[in-house]
Amino acid sequence: MTARTDQSRATAERIIISVDAMGGDAGPEAVVAGMASFARGTPDVGFILHGPQDVLSALVAKRRDLEGRVVFCDARDVVTMDDKPSHVMRNGKGTSMWSALESVREGSAAGAVSCGNTGALMALSMLRLRKLPGVNRPAIAVLWPSRNPQGFNVMLDVGADVRADARDLLQYAMMGASYARNGLNIDRPRIGLLNVGTEEHKGRAELKEAHGLIADAAESANFDFVGFVEGIDIPGDRADVIVTDGFTGNVAIKTGEGTAKLIGDLLREAFQYSFLSRLASVLAITSLRRLQQRIDPRRVNGGVFLGLNGTVVKSHGSADATGVEAAIRLAYNLARTGFADRLAARIAAATRLLDETDMNRADTNRQRAEEGQV
């Protein structure tokens, strides 16, 4: 096998990722740096890069790892963090974000990555890629550091929509299971439904209804349902997938993020306190770096939009090159496993099943919940 054969094979089977260069806090430099870093170890990746072409081509020209890997798509407008989703939907046609999604829509790219405004990206994704048949509310799923062997749990929804009824939560369970199977290689993921207690009589009415629906779907959708879980289980090992509405999920991950950051800062202060503690930190530096890497949010950067015709990865707005690289890797891995098609097939099958046999059950549940029996 020669280098030449490798090269031509890689070109033939290239996986193309569409990248929105603009809208992130760290600017297009960080985005291009992240692309280059990922391309270095991944011979079969290619990019379509969206934004002001003059600026971007100059940045790409400096990166040898990107030579011959990038197609430019000129877009002069940028969606800012302050733009309202409704405004972007009406006036966003010239933006790099719109353009990045267009490459997925027309099939030139296997997935899109953007560091821009979450609300606008979800609104445009729904507008241009459309929801999968049978999906009412798409969701954003993230990976969260946990005690599980795989090191992470999947959590959804973390902010696509502030509401979710029982059927939405069932769909989140199925989409989350599919994502855990393809993204974390877990054959039979354990699904938990987030609540304020693990007892079946606790919590809101829609959660009790969702509990029944998810339990019924577990067998045919090939996952285990562990029932209600609590906030403490998000970084725990009771479930691989945590299902909740976008309001609760968003508050939860931001609380976790804030807590981790506070502890990190206090730890740094603690080690600065005295000569002995500064010496200690020098001795412990490798161990501390290992810990930092284990819980570094940049390593798991990327919320995946689930329930659309196509893969969209939302990178953290403040992502640096390492964060952007992680988001691109996620889009690439999902593209390679054919995740979008598998998810669509599973949702289609589940929707059929639910429509045929479970509508009655859902109605019974709802009725019971109204009568206060559940």
Place this chain on the structure above:
Amino acid sequence: MTARTDQSRATAERIIISVDAMGGDAGPEAVVAGMASFARGTPDVGFILHGPQDVLSALVAKRRDLEGRVVFCDARDVVTMDDKPSHVMRNGKGTSMWSALESVREGSAAGAVSCGNTGALMALSMLRLRKLPGVNRPAIAVLWPSRNPQGFNVMLDVGADVRADARDLLQYAMMGASYARNGLNIDRPRIGLLNVGTEEHKGRAELKEAHGLIADAAESANFDFVGFVEGIDIPGDRADVIVTDGFTGNVAIKTGEGTAKLIGDLLREAFQYSFLSRLASVLAITSLRRLQQRIDPRRVNGGVFLGLNGTVVKSHGSADATGVEAAIRLAYNLARTGFADRLAARIAAATRLLDETDMNRADTNRQRAEEGQV
């Protein structure tokens, strides 16, 4: 000044705390140990202790610090963690929890402390102590480690009720402000309303309405309203009081708790990794202990029930002696500042004001929200 004078003065002005000895995971031993530890440094505290008198008097007899400070109240039944609140309300009359609340109800104690089942304690508290006039939903408030100078934020509701409408959230704001003033000595607390973004157009309808109500009440209720805050601000320094519904609040604190515990465990592992890192941990031990103490949840153990005729502190079910001591200290401090009466007066004034002038405003807001203008 002689020891004798001190003693008699202390007896004359004793603050009596009613303590439920049963229902916690660590048993009555931990409760009595916590009482003794607090009594050691606090000459003017006395206790009424509820539970099986034979067991309890034997435990108390072993503690010199409790000599002459404890009145026993025999109660043979125990509320377990699995008992449903509705069951306890019907059949709980012989339990130590019921008995502990009775001492507050009849005025023999200035506050009650229990490690038992939260749902049952709240249900019994509402049944026996009754809600303050004007309060629709009582709330549970906790202190949470934060970047603020005082080291903590107040957060409520963390689980008294899974729902809260706009007027409930306004009352939480007022009760939280009053608690921050009396519990954390903050003259003019900054109130934040928890949401998924800080922009005013984001989030659920009831939050937009509550935003208006709380902003209007700020001046007369003597607090600053900083508007919407996010999960990341719960351990942050943008607000002193975080207002949310009991479902979201409960998930948030448990997520934060789980995250802190995961990091702590990983940190311990990191320091066990090699000879150098073990050496480092020995050198850094004082600094690490300082950090641990700063974020030790036992130090801030105790959720306060707000909105009732009387002070009830819910200690963590798994609290050890240190945790119980912290919960007792909290009840004692609130009793000493006359918190219950001050809160009642504030709620009464605010209710009058709201009824007289703000009903119109509330209606206008609701109408606007329905028309999608807010």
